[in-house]
Amino acid sequence: MTDVAGVLAPAVRWQNATITRRVMQTPEITSFFVRPDRPFTWRAGQHVDIRLTAEDGYRAIRSYSIASLPGADDELELAVERLADGEVSLWFHDVAQVGDVVEIKGPLGGHFVWEPEDGGPILLIGGGSGLVPLMAIARRGAEAAARVPMHLLLSARSPQDVLYREELEALERQNDRFGMTLALTRASAWRPQDFSRRIDDEILARVLKRLPAWPKRVFVCGTNGFVNAAADGAQAAGVAAEIIRTERYGGL
Numbered sequence: 001m002t003d004v005a006g007v008l009a010p011a012v013r014w015q016n017a018t019i020t021r022r023v024m025q026t027p028e029i030t031s032f033f034v035r036p037d038r039p040f041t042w043r044a045g046q047h048v049d050i051r052l053t054a055e056d057g058y059r060a061i062r063s064y065s066i067a068s069l070p071g072a073d074d075e076l077e078l079a080v081e082r083l084a085d086g087e088v089s090l091w092f093h094d095v096a097q098v099g100d101v102v103e104i105k106g107p108l109g110g111h112f113v114w115e116p117e118d119g120g121p122i123l124l125i126g127g128g129s130g131l132v133p134l135m136a137i138a139r140r141g142a143e144a145a146a147r148v149p150m151h152l153l154l155s156a157r158s159p160q161d162v163l164y165r166e167e168l169e170a171l172e173r174q175n176d177r178f179g180m181t182l183a184l185t186r187a188s189a190w191r192p193q194d195f196s197r198r199i200d201d202e203i204l205a206r207v208l209k210r211l212p213a214w215p216k217r218v219f220v221c222g223t224n225g226f227v228n229a230a231a232d233g234a235q236a237a238g239v240a241a242e243i244i245r246t247e248r249y250g251g252l
C-alpha cells in the first residue's frame with residue numbers, strides 16, 4: 001500500500017496501540033488519542049477497527065473513524081460517542097485509561113475518502129458523531145492549497161452537543177471557502193443561518209445554495225435513519241445519487 005505522499009505504509013493488520021490522551025468534547029463524546037506501535041498514514045474519511053479482548057477470551061470489534069488530519073503525527077484521534085447500552089463505547093468512556101493498550105487495524109475504507117485533487121465544491125452532512133470522518137475531510141480541506149469550497153450541514157441536539165464546535169466556528173471565521181449550517185433538534189438556533197429542527201428537504205435545498213456552485217461530491221455520515229433521510233433529501237433537492245457517498249454507524 002502506498003500513502004498520499006508516496007511513502008510505503010505497512011500492510012493492514014492487527015497491532016497494539018496505546019491510549020495517550022483522552023479529551024472530553026461534548027457530554028456524550030470523548031476523543032481518545034492512540035499511538036500505534038507501527039504508525040501508518042491514512043486518508044481523510046478512513047476508519048480503523050478496534051479489538052478488545054476480555055480475560056476469558058471474549059472479543060469485541062468495532063469501527064471508529066479517524067478524526068485527525070492525515071499525516072499530522074503518529075497519533076490518531078478517535079472520537080467515541082457514549083451509548084448508554086453499548087459495549088465498546090462504554091468501555092472507552094467508563095474504563096479506558098491513558099496508558100491502556102488496545103488492538104487496532106487500519107487504515108480501512110476506500111470509498112468514503114476525499115483528497116484535495118478530487119476538487120469540489122463539497123457538501124458534508126453529519127449527524128452527531130457522524131461528524132468525525134467529515135472533520136478529517138474539513139481539516140484536510142482547510143490545509144489544502146487548493147482551498148476547495150466546503151459546506152458542513154451538521155445535526156446535533158443542542159449547541160453543547162456540537163462536536164468540535166470551537167474549531168468549526170474558527171474555521172468558518174478564518175476560511176472564506178468553509179461554511180457551516182447547524183440543525184439543532186432540541187434547542188433554539190442562535191445564529192440566523194441555522195435551524196431548530198431535524199434536517200429535511202427544505203433545509204437541504206437551502207444549504208445547497210450556500211455553496212458557490214453545485215457540489216461535486218456529497219458525504220453523509222451518521223446513524224442509518226439519519227443517512228437515509230439526508231441522502232433522500234439531497235436527491236429530492238436535485239443531487240444525483242452517483243455523487244453521494246454515505247457512511248453508516250448503525251442504530252436507528
Ligand SMILES: Cc1cc2nc3c(=O)[nH]c(=O)nc-3n(C[C@H](O)[C@H](O)[C@H](O)COP(=O)(O)OP(=O)(O)OC[C@H]3O[C@@H](n4cnc5c(N)ncnc54)[C@H](O)[C@@H]3O)c2cc1C
Nearest residue numbers: 062063064065079080081085086087088089090129132249
Ligand atoms: C465505518 C464506521 C465508522 C464508525 N465511526 C465511529 C466514530 O467515529 N465514533 C463513534 O462513536 N462510533 C463510530 N461508529 C460506530 C461504532 O463502530 C459502534 O457501532 C458504536 O461505538 C457502538 O458500539 P458499542 O459496542 O458501544 O455498542 P453495541 O454493543 O454494538 O450496541 C450498539 C447498539 O445496538 C444495540 N444492540 C447490541 N446488541 C444487540 C442485539 N443483539 N440485538 C439488538 N440490538 C442490539 C445496543 O442496544 C446499542 O443500542 C462507526 C461505525 C462504522 C461502521
